[in-house]
């Protein structure tokens with residue numbers, strides 16, 4: 469089964485690559501091999517079904533990994549503009565996050581599928597087309613699937629990473645590429661909750677609090693985010709935590725989350741407030757001490773964690789040093805990171821094929837006919853449309869450069 473271009477994976481980057489390759493060289497046949505029964509299943513799950521397809525403010529700080537993602541995105545503008553040309557109305561919220569006006573991810577997937585159909589892209593979908601082996605050759609490559617072997621002149625690996633295996637991505641292709649000699653950066657879940665010591669979460673399960681949260685390693689603040697912090701019985705979560713999760717890759721075993729649960733007040737103001745509450749509420753039980761600041765469950769949690777006393781004791785018995793400890797806890801509650809959440813709850817993969825394995829056109833430095841795009845590469849973006857924008861732009865670049873190379877070699 470001879471093809472001009474084969475794309476492994478019909479996700480966001482694979483569909484962008486297919487469109488870009490066909491636009492660059494309409495005469496080439498482009499085939500997408502997708503292991504799921506349809507292309508783009510993950511796209512339907514993005515942005516809680518609304519598809520946060522891009523962000524209007526892209527800078528190098530939003531991307532992490534061994535490639536200059538922001539530069540590549542500047543040079544490959546597949547994204548909001550192109551969707552508009554396909555007739556999709558979009559809007560951005562106050563954080564620059566771009567969504568389709570329909571608020572439906574299906575709108576985006578339909579547009580991509582229709583564009584592929586117009587351009588004549590071939591989709592082969594289902595378990596029979598799951599790629600289980602890759603053999604690069606001098607002027608092309610072949611791939612193994614349960615339904616047989618396909619050979620091609622240009623191969624684009626767009627098979628994603630390990631995140632969200634329920635959408636077809638379990639890292640198979642990264643493993644195959646590693647066996648072929650590709651270097652990979654350390655892999656761990658990103659855009660995901662972080663695990664902490666369960667004993668520190670007793671009483672916090674289900675609590676959501678607005679605050680400021682920092683990732684700290686050996687006293688150094690690595691990054692600070694603001695937003696809603698969510699607690700489960702084993703993880704700290706919320707978009708602000710998602711944006712810190714990639715740091716686990718580099719700081720495993722040395723990472724702590726430090727939460728300021730009342731950024732509106734400085735420590736001095738908070739301490740004065742607590743002293744005034746001791747006076748005013750002296751005859752009430754301890755569990756009432758900070759109910760003017762927080763809901764009941766977090767109030768009890770904070771007082772218990774700071775003082776370790778029965779909640780039935782009177783507020784008047786609180787010592788000055790206990791007040792200072794409570795203020796310190798509210799301003800800097802620490803949760804040592806003990807692990808990452810499972811791949812099922814991660815939205816992206818930190819790590820992947822290392823940037824040193826590709827040139828500026830996303831062509832392999834090891835095998836000339838092989839190209840890469842999307843999450844298979846060692847790039848991860850922040851939460852907020854950055855990962856899909858990387859998928860579109862890297863897909864555009866890989867599709868174009870692969871098509872140009874195959875066209876020239878014909």
Ligand SMILES: Cc1cc2nc3c(=O)[nH]c(=O)nc-3n(C[C@H](O)[C@H](O)[C@H](O)COP(=O)(O)OP(=O)(O)OC[C@H]3O[C@@H](n4cnc5c(N)ncnc54)[C@H](O)[C@@H]3O)c2cc1C
Nearest residue numbers: 477479480481503514515520599628636842843853855856
């Ligand atoms: C729940 C959820 C919500 C998200 N929301 C957002 C959001 O709103 N905004 C945002 O920017 N990002 C979001 N992301 C991240 C974003 O979806 C991904 O970064 C992006 O889809 C990656 O695109 P990709 O093409 O590299 O990989 P994928 O979209 O993962 O596509 C890879 C494809 O390859 C196929 N495949 C894998 N292995 C094989 C094989 N061996 N043979 C054949 N096919 C194979 C898979 O089935 C899959 O279809 C979200 C992710 C999740 C899980």
